[in-house]
Amino acid sequence: xxxxxxxxxxxxxxxxxxxxxxxxxxxxxxxxxxxxxxxxxxxxxxxxxxxxxxxxxxxxxxxxxxxxxxxxxxxxxxxxxxxxxxxxxxxxxxxxxxxxxxxxxxxxxxxxxxxxxxxxxxxxxxxxxxxxxxxxxxxxxxxxxxxxxxxxxxxxxxxxxxxxxxxxxxxxxxxxxxxxxxxxxxxxxxxxxxxxxxxxxxxxxxxxxxxxxxxxxxxxxxxxxxxxxxxxxxxxxxxxxxxxxxxxxxxxxxxxxxxxxxxxxxxxxxxxxxxxxxxxxxxxxxxxxxxxxxxxxxxxxxxxxxxxxxxxxxxxxxxxxxxxxxxxxxxxxxxxxxxxxxxxxxxxxxxxxxxxxxxxxxxxxxxxxxxxx
Amino acid sequence: xxxxxxxxxxxxxxxxxxxxxxxxxxxxxxxxxxxxxxxxxxxxxxxxxxxxxxxxxxxxxxxxxxxxxxxxxxxxxxxxxxxxxxxxxxxxxxxxxxxxxxxxxxxxxxxxxxxxxxxxxxxxxxxxxxxxxxxxxxxxxxxxxxxxxxxxxxxxxxxxxxxxxxxxxxxxxxxxxxxxxxxxxxxxxxxxxxxxxxxxxxxxxxxxxxxxxxxxxxxxxxxxx
Numbered sequence: 001x002x003x004x005x006x007x008x009x010x011x012x013x014x015x016x017x018x019x020x021x022x023x024x025x026x027x028x029x030x031x032x033x034x035x036x037x038x039x040x041x042x043x044x045x046x047x048x049x050x051x052x053x054x055x056x057x058x059x060x061x062x063x064x065x066x067x068x069x070x071x072x073x074x075x076x077x078x079x080x081x082x083x084x085x086x087x088x089x090x091x092x093x094x095x096x097x098x099x100x101x102x103x104x105x106x107x108x109x110x111x112x113x114x115x116x117x118x119x120x121x122x123x124x125x126x127x128x129x130x131x132x133x134x135x136x137x138x139x140x141x142x143x144x145x146x147x148x149x150x151x152x153x154x155x156x157x158x159x160x161x162x163x164x165x166x167x168x169x170x171x172x173x174x175x176x177x178x179x180x181x182x183x184x185x186x187x188x189x190x191x192x193x194x195x196x197x198x199x200x201x202x203x204x205x206x207x208x209x210x211x212x213x214x215x216x217x218x219x220x221x222x223x224x225x226x227x228x229x230x231x232x233x234x235x236x237x238x239x240x241x242x243x244x245x246x247x248x249x250x251x252x253x254x255x256x257x258x259x260x261x262x263x264x265x266x267x268x269x270x271x272x273x274x275x276x277x278x279x280x281x282x283x284x285x286x287x288x289x290x291x292x293x294x295x296x297x298x299x300x301x302x303x304x305x306x307x308x309x310x311x312x313x314x315x316x317x318x319x320x321x322x323x324x325x326x327x328x329x330x331x332x333x334x335x336x337x338x339x340x341x342x343x344x345x346x347x348x349x350x351x352x353x354x355x356x357x358x359x360x361x362x363x364x365x366x367x368x369x370x371x372x373x
Numbered sequence: 374x375x376x377x378x379x380x381x382x383x384x385x386x387x388x389x390x391x392x393x394x395x396x397x398x399x400x401x402x403x404x405x406x407x408x409x410x411x412x413x414x415x416x417x418x419x420x421x422x423x424x425x426x427x428x429x430x431x432x433x434x435x436x437x438x439x440x441x442x443x444x445x446x447x448x449x450x451x452x453x454x455x456x457x458x459x460x461x462x463x464x465x466x467x468x469x470x471x472x473x474x475x476x477x478x479x480x481x482x483x484x485x486x487x488x489x490x491x492x493x494x495x496x497x498x499x500x501x502x503x504x505x506x507x508x509x510x511x512x513x514x515x516x517x518x519x520x521x522x523x524x525x526x527x528x529x530x531x532x533x534x535x536x537x538x539x540x541x542x543x544x545x546x547x548x549x550x551x552x553x554x555x556x557x558x559x560x561x562x563x564x565x566x567x568x569x570x571x572x573x574x575x576x577x578x579x580x581x582x583x584x585x586x587x588x589x590x591x592x593x594x595x596x597x598x
Contacts (some may be wrong), residue, residue, distance in 0.1 A: 001475050002488050013470035231492040279466045282429055283527065284455020286448060365447075369428040371464070 014269060018301060019264040023307025025346055026312055028258025032251040032342045033313025033334060034320075039247035041317075041333035043240055048176075050230040053119040053352050056089075056205040057215065058233045059198035062226045071194040072225065074111075074182070080198060083221065085214035087203045091195030092113035093185045097178070101124040106177040107156065109185020112369055115201060120179065125150030125165030128181060135164035136180040154178075157188050200227070255345055258305075262353030266298055271355035277361045280367025287362035294358035295351060304348025306343045376586050377402035378535050378567050381428050382434035385590075386421050391433075393422040397590040398435065405534060407567045408558070410581035417587040419571040423539050426569070427458055455484055459528025459566075461557075463540035465520040467512040473523045474499060474508040480531050498526035502556060518549025525556055535567045536560070542574065554580070 009020040014182055050058060059080070064070035072091070080089040093109040110116045128135025136156075138148055143166045148154060152163045159182065171315060186192050202219075206212040211229070218227045234240060270277070280290055317332035361369075380402040387394045396418040401411060403426070411419050424430040425437055426459050428450025436443045439457070444450045454460065474570045477495035485491050502522040504515075512520050521541060528536055538557060542550035554577055561568040572576060578584050586594040 001491065003480050003482060006471075006475075006482075009470050009475075061511070068483075160474050276468055279468060281451060282427075282454065282460055282466065282478070284451055284483070285479075286455075286483065289483055365430060367424050370429070370462075 004296060004300075005302060007293055010273075011297055011300060014098040014272075017269060021262055021269075021301050022305040022308065024261030024265070025258050025349060026309035027301055028254045028261070028345050028349070029108045029306045029309025029342050030312035030316060031254035032345070033310060033338065034316050034339060035247040035251040035254070036342075037313065037317050037332045038320075039244050040335075040338075041321075042243060043234055044333050046237075046240065047231055047234045048197070050234070053090075053116050053199060054201060055199040055230055056202040056211070057218075057227050058225045058230055059200060059222070059225045060233065061197075062224055064238075070196055071191060072197065073194045074193055075200060076225075077111075077195075078223070080200065080218070080222070083214065083217050085203050085210060085217065086200055088115045088201040088270070090116045091182065092116065092197060092199060093182060093191060093194060094181060094191065094196040095185075095189050097188075099142075099146065099154070103142070103145055105139075107185065107188075108177055108179045108197075109182040109189075109195075110179060111182045116199060117179075120165075121168050122165040123168035125163070128164045131163055133181060133184055134159070134161050136161040136178050136184075137165045137167050138163055139167050139177045140179060141176050141225045159188055198225075206266065215300070217323035256351065258346070259349045259353055262298065262301065262349055263356065266294070266301075266354050267357045267360070269297075270294060270361045274361065274364065274369050274372040278364070278366050278372065281362075281366035282370065285290070290362050291358045294361060295354045298304060298350040298354025298358075299347060302346045302353075303343075305350075309346070310339050310342065375404060377404050377438070378407075378440065379403045380438045381422065381432075382436050382438065384422075384425055384432040384437060386418075386425060386430065387433050392489045394590055396425070396432070399587075399590070399592055400435075401426075401585060401592065401595070403567055403569055404533065405567055406565045407569070407583060408561050408581045409567075409569045409583040410578035411571045411584055411585045411587060412573070412578045413587035414573065415573075418590040419587055420539050421590075422587065423537050423569070423571050427454060427460055427537050429460075432575065438489060455480060456531055457534050459531070459533040459536040461521070461524050461528050461536060463539035463543040465512070465517075465524045465544075467520055467523055467565055469512055472509050472511055473504060473515065473519075473526075476512070477527045477530050480527060484531055487547075494530055495526070498530050499523070501529075502526045516549070517536070518545055518552060521545060521549070521553050522556065525553065525560070529560065529566075533566060535569070537572045538568070540571055540573070542572070542577065550574075 016162060061070035061072055074091045077089045077091045080086060090110060093125060095107050097105055097107040099105060112130065123140055127137060148163050150163055152160045152164055154163055186194060202214055207371050228236065277290055314332065314334050318336065321332055381399050383398045383400055384396060385394065385398055386396040386565050399422060411422060425432050428444060439453050444453055474495045477498055478491045481491040481494060485494065496508060499505050502525055504519060504522050507515060507519060515523065541557065542553055545553060557568060558564055558580060570581065572578055582598045584596045585592060
């Protein structure tokens with residue numbers, strides 16, 4: 001019999017308690033992965049949505065806390081195009097639309113001549129032509145969920161639109177968005193002449209100094225707007241920062257709950273085994289060995305809990321992403337680094353949760369422990 | 374007689390801030406190869422004395438020496454119990470989740486590094502106490518007599534110089550008690566292990582070469598056969 005075998009036998013001797021402890025850790029780990037994975041997935045989807053459009057800089061209303069409700073005069077696009085180093089400009093009116101079966105999508109309006117349309121690859125149908133002011137292109141996921149094909153009609157905010165094409169672009173936001181002509185979108189959202197932000201393509205995006213120079217020129221001429229590279233804009237967006245902070249806080253609370261669960265369970269478990277620990281001390285087990293035994297038990301529970309929790313977290317995220325109610329905005333982003341991070345946190349929980357009960361156990365005199373039967 | 378293996382020098386043990394005195398200035402030396410029975414009525418301090426001689430408890434006054442030195446720390450006493458003292462209890466004190474062989478192996482952790490060697494030694498001891506065929510049974514699957522034999526095998530596994538047995542036959546029927554007593558005396562005689570038995574049973578005490586009688590926490594008599 002090896003030492004770790006003794007620890008395993010101790011855990012196996014109280015199967016329900018061990019299972020519940022591991023499950024407590026698994027729930028904490030799973031929650032952590034689900035929450036952080038959601039946050040990162042959302043952030044990544046936003047970033048991909050912009051970078052996929054070959055957009056180098058984004059111009060937003062300075063100080064706008066709610067990104068979606070910010071309004072900028074669309075006519076600024078022409079003045080932006082005049083700035084040296086700017087190759088092209090597209091104004092985008094972006095909002096969230098609730099479709100009939102309770103399905104939320106990102107709705108965008110683009111001026112017909114803008115470069116953004118070139119980023120769409122259609123798997124069916126065509127882009128809305130000048131003669132189709134109410135034409136709309138659906139992301140393929142939206143089309144699948146709503147069972148729409150080119151030629152079908154779609155009601156958005158009470159207005160009847162005609163599906164002209166289905167987009168096949170790979171990123172989440174494009175799969176789950178619908179795009180229409182800017183005037184149509186402005187009419188739907190009651191925001192005539194307005195866009196939410198500007199997308200800018202630069203002549204030399206590969207040259208950091210050229211990018212910085214363009215940003216300086218833009219900042220000097222357009223005081224009411226803030227220009228940032230796409231990743232920077234996503235990273236600093238108030239809504240995403242708030243989302244990130246919220247998920248960070250909740251995930252840490254979940255981890256803290258895991259710590260309390262394991263501390264409570266191990267404390268109960270060690271208290272129940274006070275007599276056994278007295279026996280071990282009586283037959284010559286040093287305090288360090290008893291301490292190691294309890295710590296290893298905690299670590300084993302943490303390892304099992306983190307493995308199960310990781311699997312549950314990833315599975316839960318995938319299942320959630322398939323729900324039409326949330327699928328539009330959620331794509332799991334679970335990296336090996338995140339799993340490693342949470343595994344280390346679980347290990348820490350296992351060690352910290354075991355330390356106090358272990359210390360309590362070895363502190364007792366053997367004769368007192370033996371009276372505990 | 375040479376240097377004692379373990380010696381209590383004027384040890385007292387009191388509880389509750391001195392209001393309850395379990396042992397009062399007891400002096401007693403156990404030498405290598407001794408066979409002593411400690412007798413006395415309930416509450417006379419027999420088990421308390423045994424706990425002090427094994428380092429499971431510490432005296433409130435006086436000192437206990439082992440091999441001529443006073444172990445001052447719990448760590449030192451634990452080290453002595455792991456290599457020099459075998460303990461046998463009335464309630465066997467086997468770990469319920471482990472098999473007989475695993476119970477016997479337990480004192481070898483930290484003493485014998487090889488798992489195979491630990492297993493071999495435990496199997497050999499179980500064979501010696503006549504329980505080779507019960508090695509993979511858990512305590513609840515064994516009779517009380519068998520459990521005490523497993524406990525004796527466990528006490529011997531580190532080849533101790535001293536066995537301290539607290540009412541080893543107290544929970545056994547007459548037949549099992551005789552068998553366990555025979556086993557203990559046989560081990561004492563064949564290996565020269567010093568044996569100290571705490572007992573109520575005067576029949577057992579008569580088999581010992583030395584009888585220490587306690588009353589009210591004091592040594593009333595210390596006779597050698």
